[in-house]
Amino acid sequence: STLKFGNANGLSMSSSARQQTVLCNESLMLEKLPACGKSFEEMMKKVDSKKWCNLTEFIMYYDNFTQCTEREANNASCFWPNPLAEGFITGIHKQFFSNCSSEKVHWEDPPDEILITLILIPVMLTCAMITLVVWCSKRSDILV
Incomplete structure (x- = not known):
């Protein structure tokens, strides 16, 4: 059986329809995300730093990293991605991929x-x- 609650208009609403607002625990999330970064850093040590710009060399490690950040955000009742998690991920990108730039190919006419x-x-x-x-x-x- 469902509990009925009356409101000011005399209408009733079942308790299952009520949603409890769960707030994002940002401090918990920010406390847990560095473990994801540390794990990614350990995995990236297996890859030659000259190959850090080649995604195929470390795609599995990066996938584990993103899953970890998503899991930790969800454990802290936060949406993912969110501005704080994105800031953390951007920091990891700067640490490992700052030298990777997309150089545009300069096309020239043939002789x-x-x-x-x-x-x-x-x-x-x-x-x-x-x-x-x-x-x-x-x-x-x-x-x-």
């Missing part, structure tokens, strides 16, 4: 000889195909 060849080949093939089609259509009496 003129190659460029002219790449343009002329499809043009010449198109002309040859048109000539062949016109020639074959004029000679349809032979092809039939």
